[in-house]
Amino acid sequence: MASSNVDPIQTRGLSKRYRRVTALSDASIAVPEGRISALIGPNGAGKTTLLRLLAGLARPTGGEVAVLGSHPSQDSAFLADIGFLAQEIPLYRRFTAKDHIGIGAHLNARWDEASVVQRLATLGIPLGQRVGTLSGGQRAQLALALTLAKRPRLLLLDEPVAALDPLARRQFLAHLSEAVAGGGLTVVLSSHLIADLERICDHLILLAASRVQLCGDIDALLAEHQVLVGPAKDTTAIERDHTLVQAVRTARQATLLIRRNGPVIDPAYEASDVGLEELVLGYMGQPAGPTPKHLSAIGEDK
Amino acid sequence: MISFRIDGRSVVPPYLQIVQQVRQALRMGVLQVGDKLPTVREVVAATAVNPNTVLKAYRDLERDGLVEPRAGLGTFVVGRPSGPPPGTHSRLARSLAQWVRSAHEAGLDDESIESLLRITLRAAAEEETA
CATH class of the missing domain: 1.10.10.10 (Winged helix-like DNA-binding domain superfamily/Winged helix DNA-binding domain)
Structure with a gap:
């Protein structure tokens, strides 16, 4: 995919305080062009705040932010290149899809009406029916088609699929991925549904407690991390060579999630690769689900 | 397609x-x-x-x-992966199915068959590199 020399999203030390609450603290991220970035974090970690700062809907209280090379604002030249889909899908329930297409044409200088009409026909969404009578999946698809019709270069989606059933979710994400395949579009997508994100995203921004824990290419991040399972002995040596992200200890066994700094050579530990869910949960500070069978079996033998 | x-x-x-x-x-x-x-x-x-x-x-x-x-x-x-032509696979699959039947008849369960296969593959690999 073509990439310019400047990443569509670049922030440095970006912060947002609301009176006495810090919503986002010292966030430095970069998202390269053509990526679909997963924005993950527990509720209240700052996901919506970050998206609103990137979309120019909120002003930072500290740090720098550049989106598509300029400072986010409510300026129409900036907004023309940004698509933003908020959590509560912004459609007028009493209006039809056709009405919405008309409003879009009126409000946007660049408007690809043919693409929306064609997309809705493919999905079997009637143009003349009130939006309030469409299904949740159909409304989400309509909102995405309308957002894509302005041909944005950056699309920011705040939990767009949370309320959808699995089939509608799959269709929505396929639609999104297809738009990215067309080229020239970068996406940041927040969601709690890691299985969906794992499939469609190739970049990760992980927030916890208002801070960026991880940011980068998903495959590269997964390759940098490992889970070590071994005896519950002193882990000082491991911690000297690597970054210990999370440790789950029982009387006999230690399960360590580490960010590697070179190969792990201690033969006492069995090293295994991590998946996205395990990585994310590790940084959120929770044990990552049930341990695989063969690993827990090792502990029981001793 | x-x-x-x-x-x-x-x-x-x-x-x-x-x-x-x-x-x-x-x-x-x-x-x-x-x-x-x-x-x-x-x-x-x-x-x-x-x-x-x-x-x-x-x-x-x-x-x-x-x-x-x-x-x-x-x-x-523009090319085919190296290896035998398509017919070979189905021919070997048939003789393997026959072997699995006789293994079941001899009282082996799937887990024992799988472990037997792994052991045999490993032994064969060692033989080839030796």
Whole structure:
């Protein structure tokens, strides 16, 4: 995919305080062009705040932010290149899809009406029916088609699929991925549904407690991390060579999630690769689900 | 034209699943030299995987000399993976099925058969490298 020399999203030390609450603290991220970035974090970690700062809907209280090379604002030249889909899908329930297409044409200088009409026909969404009578999946698809019709270069989606059933979710994400395949579009997508994100995203921004824990290419991040399972002995040596992200200890066994700094050579530990869910949960500070069978079996033998 | 099935629960990464499915289709004769692979757009529309995943898979196949992108036209099959012709697979599958039947009759369960197969494969590999 073509990439310019400047990443569509670049922030440095970006912060947002609301009176006495810090919503986002010292966030430095970069998202390269053509990526679909997963924005993950527990509720209240700052996901919506970050998206609103990137979309120019909120002003930072500290740090720098550049989106598509300029400072986010409510300026129409900036907004023309940004698509933003908020959590509560912004459609007028009493209006039809056709009405919405008309409003879009009126409000946007660049408007690809043919693409929306064609997309809705493919999905079997009637143009003349009130939006309030469409299904949740159909409304989400309509909102995405309308957002894509302005041909944005950056699309920011705040939990767009949370309320959808699995089939509608799959269709929505396929639609999104297809738009990215067309080229020239970068996406940041927040969601709690890691299985969906794992499939469609190739970049990760992980927030916890208002801070960026991880940011980068998903495959590269997964390759940098490992889970070590071994005896519950002193882990000082491991911690000297690597970054210990999370440790789950029982009387006999230690399960360590580490960010590697070179190969792990201690033969006492069995090293295994991590998946996205395990990585994310590790940084959120929770044990990552049930341990695989063969690993827990090792502990029981001793 | 073939379609891909991406299993999100598999330990095999999605791009490798695509590579393996193309190779398998070539071995089974479902895909032949000159056939066109689905476009990246078509694959992502059907599977909702990331476009870069499909590109990566196609680049892998290209590096192995199996497919070739043609500007503006798509990606085409230009070679077959090394290995026996399609018929060999089904012939060996038949004799293996017969062997599995006799193993079941002799009282082996699937787990013992799998472990026997692993041991035999490992022994064969050691023999070949020795």
